[in-house]
Structures are given as C-alpha cells and as structure tokens.
Amino acid sequence: MSALDIQAIRKDFPILDQQVNGYDLAYLDNAASSQKPLQVIEAISDYYRQDNANVHRGVHRLSQRATDAYEASREKVRKFLNAKSDKEIVFVRGATEAINLIAQSFVRPQLNAGDEILVSHLEHHANIVPWQMLCEQTGATLKVIPMTLEGELDLSGFDDLLTPKTKILAVGHVSNALGTVNPIKDMIAKAHAKDIPVLIDGAQAVPHLAVDVQDLDCDFYVFSGHKMFAPTGIGAFYGKQDLLEEMPPWQGGGDMILSVSFEHTQYNELPYKFEAGTPHIAGSIGMGAAIDYMNSIGIDKLAKYEHDLLVAATQKLEALDGIRIIGTAKEKASVLSFMIEGVHPHDVGTIFDQQGVAIRTGHHCAQPVMQFFGIPATARASFAFYNTMEEVDALVGAITKVQELFA
Amino acid sequence: MSSADLRDLYQQVIMDHNKKPRNFRDMPDSNHLAHGNNPLCGDALVVYLKLDGDTIEDVSFQGSGCAISVASASLMTEALKGKTMADAEALYELVHKQMTGEDVDTAALGKLDVLSGVKEFPARVKCATLSWHTVHAAMESEQDSSVTTE
Numbered sequence: 001m002s003a004l005d006i007q008a009i010r011k012d013f014p015i016l017d018q019q020v021n022g023y024d025l026a027y028l029d030n031a032a033s034s035q036k037p038l039q040v041i042e043a044i045s046d047y048y049r050q051d052n053a054n055v056h057r058g059v060h061r062l063s064q065r066a067t068d069a070y071e072a073s074r075e076k077v078r079k080f081l082n083a084k085s086d087k088e089i090v091f092v093r094g095a096t097e098a099i100n101l102i103a104q105s106f107v108r109p110q111l112n113a114g115d116e117i118l119v120s121h122l123e124h125h126a127n128i129v130p131w132q133m134l135c136e137q138t139g140a141t142l143k144v145i146p147m148t149l150e151g152e153l154d155l156s157g158f159d160d161l162l163t164p165k166t167k168i169l170a171v172g173h174v175s176n177a178l179g180t181v182n183p184i185k186d187m188i189a190k191a192h193a194k195d196i197p198v199l200i201d202g203a204q205a206v207p208h209l210a211v212d213v214q215d216l217d218c219d220f221y222v223f224s225g226h227k228m229f230a231p232t233g234i235g236a237f238y239g240k241q242d243l244l245e246e247m248p249p250w251q252g253g254g255d256m257i258l259s260v261s262f263e264h265t266q267y268n269e270l271p272y273k274f275e276a277g278t279p280h281i282a283g284s285i286g287m288g289a290a291i292d293y294m295n296s297i298g299i300d301k302l303a304k305y306e307h308d309l310l311v312a313a314t315q316k317l318e319a320l321d322g323i324r325i326i327g328t329a330k331e332k333a334s335v336l337s338f339m340i341e342g343v344h345p346h347d348v349g350t351i352f353d354q355q356g357v358a359i360r361t362g363h364h365c366a367q368p369v370m371q372f373f374g375i376p377a378t379a380r381a382s383f384a385f386y387n388t389m390e391e392v393d394a395l396v397g398a399i400t401k402v403q404e405l406f407a
Numbered sequence: 408m409s410s411a412d413l414r415d416l417y418q419q420v421i422m423d424h425n426k427k428p429r430n431f432r433d434m435p436d437s438n439h440l441a442h443g444n445n446p447l448c449g450d451a452l453v454v455y456l457k458l459d460g461d462t463i464e465d466v467s468f469q470g471s472g473c474a475i476s477v478a479s480a481s482l483m484t485e486a487l488k489g490k491t492m493a494d495a496e497a498l499y500e501l502v503h504k505q506m507t508g509e510d511v512d513t514a515a516l517g518k519l520d521v522l523s524g525v526k527e528f529p530a531r532v533k534c535a536t537l538s539w540h541t542v543h544a545a546m547e548s549e550q551d552s553s554v555t556t557e
Binding site: 343350361362370377405 | 417471528534
C-alpha cells in the first residue's frame with residue numbers, strides 16, 4: 001500500500017495555503033468544522049453555473065439535471081453508510097436537525113410519562129438537549145451512562161440502565177470533546193436484546209472511520225456534512241426502512257406530499273416524506289463530492305494516516321512537562337484535548353492563534369464532560385488527513401511559547 | 408510582530424494580577440453582589456460590594472477565568488475601592504469605550520490602561536469586560552443578580 005501524497009492532497013484544499021499572523025496556518029480545528037477540497041467547491045459552483053433548478057418538480061431539462069444530481073448524492077450517502085436502500089437516507093441540515101426529527105417523529109409518539117431515554121455522559125449538547133426537551137414535553141426521564149476518568153463510557157452498569165421503560169438509546173460514535181471511540185456495536189446488540197432502538201450520533205465519526213450501518217445494526221445513524229469536508233447546512237441520517245415507514249412527517253410543506261386538498265393530504269413516500277420544502281440541493285451535491293473525494297483516496301488509508309498523526313502528537317505532548325491530556329481512552333479518533341498547567345485554555349487559544357495554530361478552546365458543546373473533569377474548558381487540537389507532522393510540531397512549538405509567556 | 412502584540416496583551420502587570428489576584432476573597436458582610444458568566448469560555452466570577460451610602464467601601468471577587476478576565480477583575484477592585492458610585496460608573500463607561508476601540512483619556516484610566524492591548528484581540532474583549540459588567544450589575548441591583556456576556 002502506497003503512502004499518502006499529502007502535498008498533493010493539500011493542493012486540493014486551497015484554504016490551507018495561507019499565513020496567519022505571519023506564520024503558516026496550521027488548521028487543527030477539524031472537529032469543529034473541516035475544510036473543503038476544490039472538488040467540493042467546484043461541484044457546488046458547477047451546479048449553480050450549469051444545473052440550478054428546483055428538484056422533483058419541473059419537466060424541463062435543468063430541473064431534471066438538478067434532480068439527478070441530488071438523487072445521485074443520496075445514492076453516494078447510501079453506499080457511504082452501506083444502507084440497504086436509498087429510501088433509508090434522508091437529507092437534513094445536519095446531525096442536530098436529524099436528532100430533533102427522530103426525537104419528535106419516532107420517539108415522542110411512543111413515549112409516556114415515566115418512560116426513559118438513555119444517553120451517555122460523553123454526548124455533545126446536540127444529543128442531550130433535544131431529549132431533555134422531549135422529556136419536558138412528555139414527563140419522560142433522561143438517564144445517563146456514566147464515564148470513567150480515562151474518558152471512556154463506564155458500561156459496568158449498562159445492563160441495568162436498559163430497562164423495560166427505555167424507549168431509545170442515543171449515543172455518540174466518537175466523542176467530539178475527547179475523541180473516544182465508543183463500543184457501539186456491542187451496545188447496540190445489548191439494547192436490541194431488550195428491544196430498545198438505538199440512535200448513533202456519527203457527526204464526529206464519519207470523517208475518520210468507515211461506517212457500515214447494516215453491520216452495526218443501528219436503527220438510526222445521523223451526521224453532518226461540514227465535519228466531513230462537505231458544506232455547512234447539509235447532513236443526512238439513516239433510518240431503518242420499517243421504522244421510517246411508521247413515522248409521521250416532522251415538518252409539512254411542499255415535496256413531502258403526494259396530494260393535498262383542504263380535506264386530506266396524502267404524504268409522499270420515503271424518504272421525501274421527511275424532506276419538506278426545497279432542500280439544500282447544492283449542499284447535497286457538495287456532500288456527494290466530499291464522499292467521492294474520500295473514496296478516491298480510500299477512507300481506510302486516510303484514517304490510518306490521520307491516526308498516526310494523533311498518536312505522534314499525543315506522544316509529543318506526553319513528553320512535555322506541565323501538560324495534562326484530557327481523554328486517554330484506548331480507542332480514539334482525531335481529537336487531542338489538553339490543559340497547560342496554570343494557563344486557562346482561552347489564553348492558550350489566543351497565543352496559539354498568534355502563531356498561526358488554529359485550535360478550539362472552550363467546552364466543545366459538551367459541558368457535562370467538562371463538569372466531570374472539574375474544568376471549565378480544554379484546549380483541543382483535532383486532526384484531519386490533510387494535516388502534517390510539521391503542523392504537529394507547530395502545535396508543540398505553540399505550547400512551548402505559552403509556557404514561556406506564563407513562566 | 409505577533410510576539411510584540413502578545414507582550415502588549417500579556418503585560419507583566421497583567422501576568423502578576425493573574426497569578427496573585429488582589430481582593431480575591433469572599434465578603435460575608437457585602438451588601439451588593441452579582442454573578443458574571445461568560446458561557447463560551449466558562450469564565451465565572453462573583454463580585455462583592457460593600458457600599459457605605461454612595462461610596463464603595465470595599466470590593467472583592469472570586470471565581471475562575473482566563474488571565475485577562477482575572478487580571479481585569481483584580482485591577483478593577485483596586486481601582487474602585489473608595490470611589491463613589493458615580494465615579495465607578497464613569498470608569499465603567501471609560502473601560503468599555505477603550506475596549507471597543509474609542510479614543511479615551513488614558514490618564515483617567517490610570518493603571519487600567521495596561522488592558523489597552525486587549526482591543527487588538529476582539530475575541531478577548533468580553534474577558535476583560537466581564538468583571539466590569541458584573542460590578543455594574545451589582546451596583547444597580549439591591550440583591551443578588553447575574554450577568555452573562557457572549
């Protein structure tokens with residue numbers, strides 16, 4: 001297997017070739033949002049230059065081309081997740097919208113006061129708040145799988161948390177705050193043994209590892225485009241067809257209907273039942289191009305290279321004095337969260353930026369994780385396949401600079 | 408260039424106040440207090456005031472935050488002790504103006520001028536102003552109150 005030609009890959013990402021505050025940009029904030037290759041930018045631009053029209057409507061040529069491109073992207077997402085059918089792939093704005101949709105359309109109709117929704121302590125706010133809202137609406141209770149000091153899920157009491165009252169298990173595939181890869185396949189099997197459906201929040205997983213929803217046997221898998229080299233404002237979710245068939249539409253409007261009269265509206269078939277209104281056509285096409293891009297190099301190859309970067313960066317930080325790595329799970333992807341002794345992460349972020357190193361500092365939309373560790377925030381470097389060992393060194397250099405300044 | 412900017416931001420005085428914040432204590436006999444939160448970065452502090460009529464007899468704070476927010480709070484307590492409420496409000500306005508890049512009389516700011524470098528870092532202005540918004544809320548309120556900055 002040939003090694004990746006990173007310099008060639010970086011040429012596909014023009015944004016990376018710039019200076020920030022007099023230094024070469026080291027973009028290490030990929031867990032917040034990834035950069036887009038030219039192939040994605042051009043796919044969007046080509047769509048608006050050549051094919052732009054509404055989908056599923058006109059008989060004219062442009063509408064047909066737009067519809068074809070939109071549906072071709074759906075097929076790309078289907079293959080990307082290895083879903084059985086295109087009917088199981090619904091375009092949404094992102095993982096957040098998908099979770100809200102599933103909460104309201106799938107879970108709410110079967111939820112009674114006293115029922116339980118199970119999430120984990122590692123979740124992003126997007127996989128907490130929609131469930132809290134649902135609990136407020138129905139009188140259900142939110143239960144939480146605890147975590148360990150290493151940042152892994154503590155599954156010692158997992159069986160007891162799966163009760164006859166549990167109506168859904170909603171858990172992240174990869175933690176955005178710590179990078180922990182959760183053992184979701186085992187968790188899904190255990191939940192299914194008790195007939196509990198499972199939603200996987202894959203927002204942080206799809207850019208970093210291959211996903212097979214049939215192998216996982218999850219009931220729902222949600223993700224956002226912008227973290228996997230696609231535009232913002234577009235994402236998709238997978239749902240098992242028999243479940244989607246039973247679910248009522250979430251939003252009403254055009255495109256989600258077969259016929260409308262003031263007496264009765266007949267809803268459209270899957271997946272259009274869930275795609276009310278004109279969708280983000282360009283975004284979907286861009287997401288399809290992002291999937292093509294990853295496939296053209298090979299997701300496994302990208303993942304391996306990126307993981308080598310994470311391991312190298314982790315070792316370099318471990319070798320430094322005064323650094324505490326937050327999240328030391330055995331299985332991790334992309335994310336390196338850390339604290340510099342005696343320095344608030346917000347100061348770290350500013351000093352890094354002055355050296356062209358872009359990281360995230362804050363609570364990473366995972367405040368319960370911060371509360372667990374008793375810290376207000378962390379500094380978080382997160383890698384993508386276009387990052388380099390030189391950028392890892394820039395990260396280490398920036399840490400040294402912080403320590404000098406705060407000595 | 409950038410290192411010089413950083414030194415402007417993280418001046419010796421600021422580093423010193425961050426390491427050894429002044430008036431960093433609880434005040435059991437305070438008659439005004441307010442909580443300040445910056446939810447984005449997790450800065451959280453409480454400002455205590457003991458007002459004697461119109462005069463700030465004592466002011467202190469507690470909490471945690473970045474170097475800029477802690478140093479700013481510490482410098483603020485030094486600047487406000489013994490001032491009248493009207494003087495304190497005037498200083499609050501002055502600090503706010505400086506942070507948003509307006510020309511201000513630096514002599515009137517006194518030692519607080521060490522925070523002038525912050526205006527070059529727009530993302531950090533709210534760190535420097537959190538304690539001021541909080542003390543403003545404390546002065547305006549009879550009871551416990553809170554402010555949140557974004």
